[in-house]
Structures are given as structure tokens and as C-alpha cells.
Amino acid sequence: MKSISRRRFLKRTGLFAGVAISPVVVSHNVLGRNGIVSPNERVNVAIIGCGLMGRGHVRRLAGDSAFEVLAVCDVDKQRRDESLDIVKGFYSSKNQAGKTSDVKAYNDYREILIRDDIDAVLIATPDHWHSLMSIEAAKVGKDVYCEKPVSLSIYEGRKLADTIKRTGRVFQTGSQYRSAPVIRQVCNFVRNGSIGKVQKVFTLLDALMGFIRAERFKPYEKYIQSEKNGQFYYPIDFDLPAEEPPPGLDWDLWVGPADWHPYNKLYHINPSPGVVPWSFCESFGAASNTWYLSHSADVIQYALGYERSGPVEIIHPSDGLFPTMTFRYANGTYLHFVNGWRMVKDLYKAVPVNAKLTGNFGGVFVGEKGWITSMSSGGPVEGGPDGIFEKIKLKTREVNIGANNHHANWLECIRTRNSPSSDEEIGHRSASVGHLAMISYKVGRSLKWDPVEEIFVGDLEANRLLLRALRQPYRF
Numbered sequence: 001m002k003s004i005s006r007r008r009f010l011k012r013t014g015l016f017a018g019v020a021i022s023p024v025v026v027s028h029n030v031l032g033r034n035g036i037v038s039p040n041e042r043v044n045v046a047i048i049g050c051g052l053m054g055r056g057h058v059r060r061l062a063g064d065s066a067f068e069v070l071a072v073c074d075v076d077k078q079r080r081d082e083s084l085d086i087v088k089g090f091y092s093s094k095n096q097a098g099k100t101s102d103v104k105a106y107n108d109y110r111e112i113l114i115r116d117d118i119d120a121v122l123i124a125t126p127d128h129w130h131s132l133m134s135i136e137a138a139k140v141g142k143d144v145y146c147e148k149p150v151s152l153s154i155y156e157g158r159k160l161a162d163t164i165k166r167t168g169r170v171f172q173t174g175s176q177y178r179s180a181p182v183i184r185q186v187c188n189f190v191r192n193g194s195i196g197k198v199q200k201v202f203t204l205l206d207a208l209m210g211f212i213r214a215e216r217f218k219p220y221e222k223y224i225q226s227e228k229n230g231q232f233y234y235p236i237d238f239d240l241p242a243e244e245p246p247p248g249l250d251w252d253l254w255v256g257p258a259d260w261h262p263y264n265k266l267y268h269i270n271p272s273p274g275v276v277p278w279s280f281c282e283s284f285g286a287a288s289n290t291w292y293l294s295h296s297a298d299v300i301q302y303a304l305g306y307e308r309s310g311p312v313e314i315i316h317p318s319d320g321l322f323p324t325m326t327f328r329y330a331n332g333t334y335l336h337f338v339n340g341w342r343m344v345k346d347l348y349k350a351v352p353v354n355a356k357l358t359g360n361f362g363g364v365f366v367g368e369k370g371w372i373t374s375m376s377s378g379g380p381v382e383g384g385p386d387g388i389f390e391k392i393k394l395k396t397r398e399v400n401i402g403a404n405n406h407h408a409n410w411l412e413c414i415r416t417r418n419s420p421s422s423d424e425e426i427g428h429r430s431a432s433v434g435h436l437a438m439i440s441y442k443v444g445r446s447l448k449w450d451p452v453e454e455i456f457v458g459d460l461e462a463n464r465l466l467l468r469a470l471r472q473p474y475r476f
Helices: 006-014 052-062 077-092 127-139 154-167 181-191 215-224 251-255 288-304 342-346 388-392 406-416 424-443 460-464
Strands: 043-048 067-073 104-106 120-123 143-146 171-173 198-204 313-315 326-328 334-338 364-367 370-373 447-450
Touching: 043 052, 052 067, 052 077, 067 077, 077 104, 120 127, 127 143, 127 154, 143 406, 154 424, 171 406, 171 424, 181 288, 181 370, 181 388, 198 288, 288 424, 313 424, 326 424, 370 388, 424 447, 424 460
Parallel strands: 043 067, 043 120, 067 104, 120 143, 143 171, 198 334
Antiparallel strands: 198 364, 313 326, 313 447, 326 334, 364 370
């Protein structure tokens, strides 16, 4: 064993390790004495995708003594150069003694995958690259952290989950909300039956309108037709005019496995108008599934105990059973999608009229013995009846999203070869929630879903929408 390097040991043991659930607190032996990690024990990592989210990950990993950022990659020269400067800036400071300044920037992610000295990759590209890059990284022995949603189709997600499992890689989905201590405690409170059997859950699902009516879309209104197309709950491939790509942008590689679209600045521009500006386009993103729904689904299915499964029925509002899109789970719990929290009070009358419902990235759980929220970014956790917070014993009802250990959990599991808190199966099942809702909207009817076989029962048209073709020469 003494003759086997740390890197070779990680790669060998990863192929045969089990998938026991890991604690979500990093142990002292991972960080080393006084939190300082020797160069031989650091995890060498590359960041692929350096937009707004990517640069946040660059700063997070470059500032962590347990990681060594050896490479950054982006098809946009401006973005990769900026990220390269960020890493070098961190490593040139006096607090980063012992770290290398020999960080390289790449245009093509495949040059990173062939490097034997890189243990793991963090993928923060647009959605259409998530599954393919993760699969290719796993096949060459890299552990993976991938932003959500992990796929643009249920077939892609299943292919990803199966590949990660087969190769023994450690995969963490970027669903950090479940790693916030308050949200985790709320989820466990619900999961353990403390509000009784959960009868219904509510979460947000927005149509395109709120996105494509932004100021940046107005010059393209004749192509977008926001009044007409804004009503849809799924992304659309708009026939936008071709424009000249900015210097330093490899547009062909940006499009990659997606259906070809000529460059238009609504997809990609510097400075970026937001973290997911391309998400309205079906070839590149998944609308609300990209915006927030895969986060919400992760938290909700975790609390319900269905994070490795899914619903059995998708009930379209045209059936008249419920006023909004609704999922039914095997235990009888209903998940209702609403486009505003007032619907929970005014339309479904599920909580008191004076209930404070704000925020996103979670939901409202209504059980036999009470109700409670798991939303973030909108105020404290709310619930009822009186006495529920004495029962749950939260140290604080305020949700501090920044106080999560999602990256640290990934690191811990890279060391131990255990399964992270949002592993490949959980990431796939969370993304599937949005995919299922959008397929039901596309076909315009209710559907029966088999969460084991992952097919629609007796519906050939809907089953055709479970996968999407990749542009040549890209293949799984």
C-alpha cells in the first residue's frame, strides 16, 4: 500500500466502494491539523464553465485549502481568463502558501479529462452539457460535482446515474439548499412524521412569461411573441436571428451536443445578464426546472422520502380534478404546482389566510397535524398550528443559504468513497420532476408514470419525449 500514490488509491477504491450515506460534516482528519492540508492530500480539481455560477465555484474551491484548482475551462476566452486570474490571485496571497500558481486555462474540456493529475471536475456549464460531460468525466475516473438540473431529458439523467454507479465515481448535484441546516431539519421533521401523514405539498411552477418579458428580450419581440408564448410552462426553440459571435467565443463548442442554433446574444453575452440567460431555449435549458424547480423538487422529495423514486401519476389541470398541475405519489400524497403562493390560501385553502408564504427553492407541506414551509430566500420558516416550533426545536427559523456544507460533503465523500447528500440518483430524480410536468403540458393530458421502469404507461407519444437526440459527433 505504501507504494500506491494517493491519486491511484482514490481511483482504485472508487471502483469497488459501497454507497453508504456519508455524514454531512467534514471530519478533522479530512482537513488535517488546524484545517491545513498538505499538498499531497489535496484534491486536484478543474472547473468547467466559468459564468456567474462557475466563478462562484472558482472562488469557493480556490479558497479551500483541501482543494487544488489546477485548471479552469470555458469556451469564452474572457470568462476563462477572468477565472484564471481569480485562481492565481488566491494562490499568490500569503494565506495560500504551498499551492501552485501553475494553473492552466482551457477552451476544450476534453483536454482536462485526459490529465491524470486531476482527480475531480466541477461542471457549471449550460444545462445541455451537464449529462454528457459528467458521463465522460466518470468514464475516465474523475469524481464530479455538477450543477442542476443534471439533465435535459429523463433518458439522459438515467444514463448519467447508471454510469456514475457503474464507474464508482463520487457525484454531487449542485442542490445546496438541502445542505442548509435549517432546511435539512425541516425536511427531517416532515419525513419523520411530525406533522402526521403529508396530504399535500405545494411548490412554484412558472410559465415563460416572467422570463421572456425581461428588457433584454424586447428588441427580439417579433421572434419571441411573449404574449403568445409566455403562457407555456416549458422552454421553446425560438427562431432568433443569427448574429456575429463576440471575439474569443467558440460558439460551435458552446452549442456542442444540442441542436444547432446560430449565435444570438440572448443565449450568451458578456457581462452575463443572469446565471441562466439561455434557459428559455429548449435546446439549451429547461425553463423553471433550471431556474429553481429542480432545487424545490430535491427538498420536497427528500422530505417525502421519495428522493430515489418519483410520482405515479401526473394529473393535468384539463381533467378538472385539481385547478393546477398535480402529481400523485404512491402513498397518496399530492404535489400541487402553483404559480403564486396566494393560490395555496385562496384556491386550495390549505393553510390559514394569514399564513406568510414567501421565498422559493422548497415548498409548503400540509399534513394531518399541521403545516410547515421549507422555502429559502424569502424570510423565516413558517408553520402551524401554535406550538409547532417548540416541537421542531429549530435554533433559528432564518434560512442562511450560505451556511451550507455542500462542497464540504462532496470533499468528504471523495475521501471516504461514500455517497454524497445529493448523489447521482437523487439529482436525476429531482430533475425528472420538472421533465415530467413539462411532458404532460406538451401532450396536454394526464399521464400514468412508472417510477421503477421510468416509462409512461400506455402512452407512446409521451414516451417519445423521454429522450432527445444529440448533435453529431457527440454521443454518450
